[in-house]
Amino acid sequence: MSHTQPARQTPVLHLENVTRVHGQGAAQVQALRGIDLKVHPGEFVAVMGPSGSGKSTLLTLAGGLDTPTDGQVLVEGVALGGLTRKRLAQVRRRSVGYVFQDYNLIPALTAGENISLPRELDGLSARAARREALAALEELGIPELADRFPDDMSGGQQQRVAIARALIGDRRLVLADEPTGALDSTTGEAVLAVLRARCDAGAAAMMVTHEARHAAWADRVVFLRDGRMVDESVSQDAASLLVTAATNSVKVDE
Amino acid sequence: MSIRHGLLALLDQGPRYGYQLRTEFEARTGATWPLNVGQVYTTLSRLERDGLVEPAGEDEEGHQFYAVTASGRAELRAWFDTPVPRTNPPRDELAIKLAMAVTVPGVDVTTVVQGQRRHSIKALQDYTRLKGRALAGEPRPGVASSASHDLAWLLVLDQLIFQTEAEIRWLDHCETRLAQHAEAEQARAAEAARDGGATGAPPARRRLRA
Ligand SMILES: Nc1ncnc2c1ncn2[C@@H]1O[C@H](COP(=O)(O)OP(=O)(O)OP(=O)(O)O)[C@@H](O)[C@H]1O
């Protein structure tokens, strides 16, 4: 199988009957129960649900940071369970951009270095990696932070750096755990517009959020409750009353 | 909805005729609340009756122009200076529907909540898509673009978005509350069964969930 040019129909992310049980015996927690989910190129999926419903667990499994108790996870058609540690690390670095709920920036590196690190590990020259990092910071509206250390940044600034790190280098799959949690509503909106643009350009993204306003940037919203997908909302193609009203009102001119 | 004040605000910028008022109203609100010309004329004649506008001549094509009067201007200022009252909440069909649904036997309230949420999320997605386009500076079909009109349109979209989001949040909350209620009922039923209906038994205590 070619892993550079997957068939159009191959989902970028495919969760097959995924179950995750934490702990043992009486302390056992069924974090996820039999989740089936596909995310295709160009698709943006939002995950909502109460605290403890399994959203972060879902994301860590999708990103290969955790392994399912049952079922399997495929990224661009490749089952993560069958990979060596080294190959898995490579997939995570090259194909998956991950925004952690708590950012996970390396305190000893500047914003720019945090962002360019995965690219340098992938063999890109320091100069080219730096250029990409600056472009990513620019896209998120914080070019002035390139040489700052995480401790000298506000929570929202760190969050945007973490997002820039996940977006660098053409990742096909962006996974983001509440990427707008520390942002005010206009800044959050700008970040979502960036994620949306990524997907419109062909990437796939899955984002956990508590805010419907943010979930609405996605094509599909799935709801988790007690580890199960209980509901799903797929966006229709421009068919709301509002759009209809707008078109009706211009018919006169046409 | 205050079409009255909307029209006064437009006339405050100079005399206009009916059709023109309709077009300009929609350019600012993005045809979110479409106005028909009939509504515009009805409103204009009421405004005239109340002395807030007056006829201001016709053009060659026979368009009847209207201008705002001094008391119309005062009314407009007062409108901007006074908060929109929240003391009489508008009757909300959804709230009424849910309030009825929980009391009418045989209605699956959770299904009602979920169906509504799917619908509301779709609406929210549509508004958001429109906003994405507006933020990217894409022109709206049939609407002459200007920076201040685009801003007005964004504000209206934001309002729709925040309002719909609030509704969805409330629906999430309802879903959780319904689940808790069902659990409590079950526990109560189980306890009642265990007590075997012994008379004089103390009322079943509600357990806190782990
Ligand atoms: N490492 C772990 N060990 C034991 N239990 C865990 C572990 N990680 C998660 N859980 C449990 O799995 C369930 C799902 O947790 P998860 O973090 O996925 O929830 P979440 O939906 O992301 O919640 P939040 O909105 O609060 O972030 C919870 O009951 C949690 O306590």
Ligand SMILES: [Mg+2]
């Ligand atoms: Mg979480």
